[in-house]
Amino acid sequence: MSIFARILPATLLVGSLIFSAQAVASQAPEAIQDSTAGLADEAVTPALEKPEPIKHLENQGLEVVRNFPVGRSLVGWVVSFDGKDLVVYTTADGEYLINGVILDAQGVDLTEEHQRSWLPRPEWQDMETAHYLTESSLYQNEDGQTETRFSLYMFFDPNCPFSQLAWVAMQPYREAGAEIRWIPVAYLKPDSRHRAAALLDAEQPAELLALNMENFGQSVAELDVAIENHHREQLQANMDLMQSLGINGTPGWVWLDEEDELKTLSGMPRLPRLAEITGLPRQEHPETELMRYR
Structure with a gap:
């Protein structure tokens, strides 16, 4: 999966370029974009002559x-x-307008930082407006009751290999008390929308999600459904929410820290980071596919 910026001389298809964030981190798993990182101290520039592409788009309602x-x-x-x-x-x-992801020399996603710095950002309660499926906590307390000790929202594309790794990595944390609310988006492959629609409509969505992840990259009949208008609307709403959070790739993590501050992260983090995110004891991960994230 490649990363690039789209350069347009005088026209713009408004809509951010979305990519699998781990295409950068695949070379270095720690190179992920995290809302806990500091932003550059950037000031608004003085009034400046608008470039022609901006003027052109203002005539179209920008x-x-x-x-x-x-x-x-x-x-x-x-x-x-x-x-x-x-x-x-x-x-x-002033000759060109770029609508897409800007990376610096170190591979840092500047667009994600700028979105967090400059755009209105949803709050935790706004996450309830997403169309999601839930994997419940499997933790049982001393009274034998199932208990949720931590909740996490996760944006994912059903065809994203790094979302699949995040799913594998989070299963032991369900045993420790984590509830994961999976928010499907669809942009990587033509059948991503069909798989996402099937997951949203499923009577047992958590079981179908597991089927998708356990048979990743394979054809699964249960995930091949017709796309209806309401599916398109749900997936677009999820994508809009993802972008408004400044998350430019999957998996996209959203959680509250110990001080009830909303945090986000794009990509697959190293495994020790999961204990920090969840506030739960660090879990063992014997899976060979996760070896490089240890």
């Missing part, structure tokens, strides 16, 4: 909210189009 510098080569623009807020970029010469 509204400019503000702009900010991105090194010497780019200018970032916070814009609103068709009721959505997003970040785009223009080149220093």
Whole structure:
């Protein structure tokens, strides 16, 4: 899965480029984007002549909210189009507009940082508006009652290999008390929408999710369903929520820390980080596919 920025000389298909965040981290698992990391101290630039691509899009209904510098080569623009807020970029010469993911020399996703810094961000209670399926906690307390000790939302594409690894990694944490609410999005492969629709409609969604993950990359008849308009609307709403959180790839983690502050993370973290995220005891992971994340 490649990562690139889309450069458009005077037109823009508004909508962020989405990619599997682990395409960067596949070379270095620790290179993931995390809302706990500090943001660059960037100030809004003084009033500046709008480049031609921006002017062209204003004629199509684009509204400019503000702009900010991105090194010497780019200018970032916070814009609103068709009721959505997003970040785009223009080149220093004003000739091109870029709608996509900007990486720095270290592979850091600057777009994700800029989205967190400049765009309105949902709160924890807004996550309930997502269309999701739940894998419940399997932990039993001293009274023999099932107890949820931690809740996590996870954006995933049914065809994302790093979402599959996240699923494997989180299963022991369910035994320790974690509840995982899986929010499907669909962008990686043509059948991602069919698989996501099947999961959202399933009578036993957790069992079907396990079937997808345990037979990853294989054809599964139960996951091949027709796409209806309500599926498209649900998946688009999930994608909009994902983008509004500044998450530009899957798996996308959303949780509350010990101080009830909303945190996000894109990609597959190293396994010791899962105990930090969940606040639960570190779990053992004998799976060979997770070896490189230990």
